[in-house]
Amino acid sequence: MSTISASPEVLGEPLSLAEQSYRDLRDRLIMLDIRPGEPINDGQLALELGVGRTPVREALKRLEIDHLVVSYPRRGTFATIVDITELADVSEMRRSLEPLAARKAALGASESDRGALRALARDIERLGEKRVDKRGLMQYDLSVHRLIYRAAGNPHLEETLIRLDNLATRIWCLVLDKVPSVAGHIEEHVDLLEAIVAGEADKAEAMALAHITSFEQTIRAVL
Known part of the structure; x- marks a missing residue:
């Protein structure tokens, strides 16, 4: 691993x-x-x-x-028990707040945060060269989201999104063995991270929404 x-x-x-x-x-x-x-x-x-x-x-x-x-x-x-029925409520909030965090990060991230975002994107690009199991891939997913939340520069937004992402990740971990391509889901983050680093707020916002929508669809498909 x-x-x-x-x-x-x-x-x-x-x-x-x-x-x-x-x-x-x-x-x-x-x-x-x-x-x-x-x-x-x-x-x-x-x-x-x-x-x-x-x-x-x-x-x-x-x-x-x-x-x-x-x-x-x-x-x-x-x-707590992982309640699959919470997916709809959690996803509803994430569809509103994740694009907001991506936009704010693209517009206002510090240079150090942009450097961290860039480095993480390059690391994910090399996933094919590594032996990363599904647990390791989930850790990448957590790291991507937490870094974007921090880069958004709003501690209240960051705290709320971390809690929502934590609940979503528990649901994902519960069905992880049934998900066909976890690596593909993680690799989707590269374009999002690059858009944020480049300050492309509209693109980052749209990609964040697409990512959350895709996540929900993937989970529902295996339930």
């Missing part, structure tokens, strides 16, 4: 233990490493992450807001 660089969301940022725990557990839940419905043992997770229970408990509170875990009195905390 190929390894890829850390998500742009975390690059260059000093993180608290609670933030590190949150991001680690969030991505485990997204990628279904923590299976839907699985009980969450905060003590065990603290040992695995090498932190105390307090950062893990703080992380779990945030993950409940993200709809990735749910807590029940006297029963404990569990990974």
Whole structure:
């Protein structure tokens, strides 16, 4: 399996233990490493992450807001079930907000963000030369979207889209083995990234909408 660089969301940022725990557990839940419905043992997770229970408990509170875990009195905390019926609602919001983020990134991304977008596009172009499994491809997908959200320069938009993309990714991971061409879906990002880097806002906006629409169609076709 190929390894890829850390998500742009975390690059260059000093993180608290609670933030590190949150991001680690969030991505485990997204990628279904923590299976839907699985009980969450905060003590065990603290040992695995090498932190105390307090950062893990703080992380779990945030993950409940993200709809990735749910807590029940006297029963404990569990990974949420992946609800396929949420796809329509999540996609409806993404069809409005993803094109907006792409447009804003094309118009206002910093030079450092444009450099990161360009480098990621070149990395994806070389996927055919690498041995990247489906999990690795999903990590590329997360990285592309999170970098675009950051480049848009609106922290509220970024936070909202990360949550929506996380929910969409969980659904995708649930049916990943049935999707015929994950690599093709990831490679679609190259033109989008290049449009953003070039400042072509109309093109980036249209391509982002097409990408989200294609994603929903692909998932529905295998359900």
